[in-house]
Amino acid sequence: MSEHGTLGDGPGLQHQIDQWRTWVSRRDAISPDDVAELEDNLRGRIADLRAGGLDDEEAFLVAVRRLGSIDEISREFARVHSERLWKQLVLVPGSPPEADRRRRDLAVLLALAVGAGMAVKALLALGDDRSFALNVAFAVLPFLAAYFAWSRSLPRRVAGTLAAIAGGVALAVNLYPFATDGHGTATATTYTLAAAHLPVLLWFLVGVAYTSGAWRDHARRMDFVRFTGELAIYFTLVALGGGLLTGLLLATFDVVDIDVEPFVQDWLMPFAVPGAFLVAAWLVEAKKSVVENMAPVLTRVFLPLTLVLLVAALVALLAGGPLTGVDRNLLILMDAILLLVLALVLYSTSARDPEAPAGAFDWLQLALVVAALAVDAVALTAMVTRIADAGWTANKTAALGLNVVLLVHLVQTGRVLWRFVRERGTFGAVERWQTRYLPVYAAWAAVVVLVFPPVFSYT
Amino acid sequence: MRIDKDLVAASATPLVLGILADGDLHGYAILKRVDELSGGRMQWTDGMLYPLLHRLERNGLVRATWGLSEAGRRRKHYALTPAGQEALAQRRAQWEVVSDALHQVWSALPAPRAAEAWA
Numbered sequence: 001m002s003e004h005g006t007l008g009d010g011p012g013l014q015h016q017i018d019q020w021r022t023w024v025s026r027r028d029a030i031s032p033d034d035v036a037e038l039e040d041n042l043r044g045r046i047a048d049l050r051a052g053g054l055d056d057e058e059a060f061l062v063a064v065r066r067l068g069s070i071d072e073i074s075r076e077f078a079r080v081h082s083e084r085l086w087k088q089l090v091l092v093p094g095s096p097p098e099a100d101r102r103r104r105d106l107a108v109l110l111a112l113a114v115g116a117g118m119a120v121k122a123l124l125a126l127g128d129d130r131s132f133a134l135n136v137a138f139a140v141l142p143f144l145a146a147y148f149a150w151s152r153s154l155p156r157r158v159a160g161t162l163a164a165i166a167g168g169v170a171l172a173v174n175l176y177p178f179a180t181d182g183h184g185t186a187t188a189t190t191y192t193l194a195a196a197h198l199p200v201l202l203w204f205l206v207g208v209a210y211t212s213g214a215w216r217d218h219a220r221r222m223d224f225v226r227f228t229g230e231l232a233i234y235f236t237l238v239a240l241g242g243g244l245l246t247g248l249l250l251a252t253f254d255v256v257d258i259d260v261e262p263f264v265q266d267w268l269m270p271f272a273v274p275g276a277f278l279v280a281a282w283l284v285e286a287k288k289s290v291v292e293n294m295a296p297v298l299t300r301v302f303l304p305l306t307l308v309l310l311v312a313a314l315v316a317l318l319a320g321g322p323l324t325g326v327d328r329n330l331l332i333l334m335d336a337i338l339l340l341v342l343a344l345v346l347y348s349t350s351a352r353d354p355e356a357p358a359g360a361f362d363w364l365q366l367a368l369v370v371a372a373l374a375v376d377a378v379a380l381t382a383m384v385t386r387i388a389d390a391g392w393t394a395n396k397t398a399a400l401g402l403n404v405v406l407l408v409h410l411v412q413t414g415r416v417l418w419r420f421v422r423e424r425g426t427f428g429a430v431e432r433w434q435t436r437y438l439p440v441y442a443a444w445a446a447v448v449v450l451v452f453p454p455v456f457s458y459t
Numbered sequence: 460m461r462i463d464k465d466l467v468a469a470s471a472t473p474l475v476l477g478i479l480a481d482g483d484l485h486g487y488a489i490l491k492r493v494d495e496l497s498g499g500r501m502q503w504t505d506g507m508l509y510p511l512l513h514r515l516e517r518n519g520l521v522r523a524t525w526g527l528s529e530a531g532r533r534r535k536h537y538a539l540t541p542a543g544q545e546a547l548a549q550r551r552a553q554w555e556v557v558s559d560a561l562h563q564v565w566s567a568l569p570a571p572r573a574a575e576a577w578a
Contacts, residue, residue: 033535034509036533038509040487040528040532045505063505066504066505067506068506068507069504072507073506076510076511077509077510077513080517
């Protein structure tokens with residue numbers, strides 16, 4: 001139609017079409033190409049209607065009505081293209097500059113993953129269980145930190161500081177004269193404690209790299225929390241897939257009587273596990289906003305269930321008479337419960353809209369926090385006298401210290417949540433408390449790693 | 460006039476395939492052709508044509524290509540594929556049976572009422 005050429009002359013009409021396009025584009029089932037196609041129809045219809053004597057405004061309104069209900073069209077599109085309602089993760093996007101960047105990112109990451117694998121392999125080659133447990137985190141996490149340093153162009157000063165801290169800690173724990181049983185096997189509990197707390201300390205340093213040095217920033221800290229949760233889930237999924245493949249590999253070679261187990265143990269695992277970890281981290285970075293976060297979804301499922309578990313535990317503790325098994329195992333159990341509750345609260349916090357008013361779910365969170373505190377209080381009161389009697393071993397001190405750290409976190413979480421559900425405080429306060437307290441965990445881990453061994457004379 | 464939804468749905472595919480058998484067209488041109496063929500008495504909801512075209516494309520009955528309109532905008536053109544021609548032949552045979560039967564029914568009824576209903 002020759003009238004096509006005159007279209008777009010009226011700025012009012014152009015504006016109306018732009019608004020219409022924005023409105024239609026919001027539907028998940030209607031792709032940008034479909035919008036272009038519908039717009040072509042709309043413009044054709046408007047041109048014909050104007051040629052028939054209608055003015056811009058009337059022509060637009062009639063053409064939109066002729067197009068029909070966008071809801072119905074969207075439903076029809078969804079029926080034809082049901083896959084569109086599932087968010088698709090495009091690992092290497094179509095547009096050239098973005099695709100190049102993503103490919104370069106992946107190449108760097110894969111190189112770092114191989115590096116981590118070689119570091120782990122070299123560590124294993126020492127054949128020393130003791131130094132392996134102490135150093136495995138040093139063999140993997142610096143490569144992840146290096147990836148962040150690269151992808152975020154970390155300032156040299158920050159990178160230098162991080163490397164110096166990590167190096168200093170590595171030097172200290174490797175030079176500590178932990179007690180051994182004479183055959184070189186470490187028997188010192190402070191050694192086990194240090195090995196268990198080291199990854200927490202190093203993870204904090206990774207977090208500093210993740211936030212490109214702005215680790216004091218509340219929002220960036222929350223991003224790192226989200227990243228950590230998603231990484232745990234993606235790593236688990238990648239590991240499950242890897243485990244399945246390895247099982248099939250072993251079974252297949254078993255059929256033809258070739259023993260691949262040494263290969264799997266000595267070569268595949270040292271490279272595959274750190275590799276899976278780094279690739280999972282890359283996936284989380286790549287997906288970020290495209291795919292819904294899983295950790296908050298899981299917390300929604302498990303929060304009510306955990307509340308039931310805690311209430312049952314409380315009843316059992318109170319009804320079970322004198323607590324007989326009061327030892328460090330009970331302390332560790334309590335620590336685990338508090339950690340679980342805090343993780344649930346932290347991840348449901350990370351996904352909540354801070355502007356939304358308090359709802360039933362916030363009350364549920366508060367109930368969970370209160371139940372966890374009650375369980376911990378019962379267990380602790382029963383334990384305090386016994387610990388005083390039996391003296392302070394490294395294990396008990398570590399477990400009790402962690403319990404105190406968790407308790408402070410939980411009590412204050414309960415307070416800000418209470419203020420929020422009573423409409424005396426904002427949800428922002430709940431969020432900020434969560435992120436503000438996080439470095440305390442790193443500080444406690446540092447104490448256990450660096451201060452405990454000398455204090456408990458390396459036993 | 461208003462035509463029953465089910466009837467539109469049933470006749471849309473053979474109509475679109477038949478119109479495309481005449482030559483490649485873009486969506487809006489197909490709609491205008493339907494208008495012309497029915498003398499303006501059959502008005503589809505414009506937007507619903509596109510999900511139908513996509514379904515036909517997915518089933519391999521039509522092939523779509525992006526081109527440009529006279530005004531230089533992106534425009535999708537549809538063409539019948541060999542499979543589409545086959546489907547059209549099948550549909551045509553089916554519709555001929557139906558319309559033949561209907562025709563006999565109509566001719567057995569008093570003329571004015573039938574004419575009114577189908578005007």
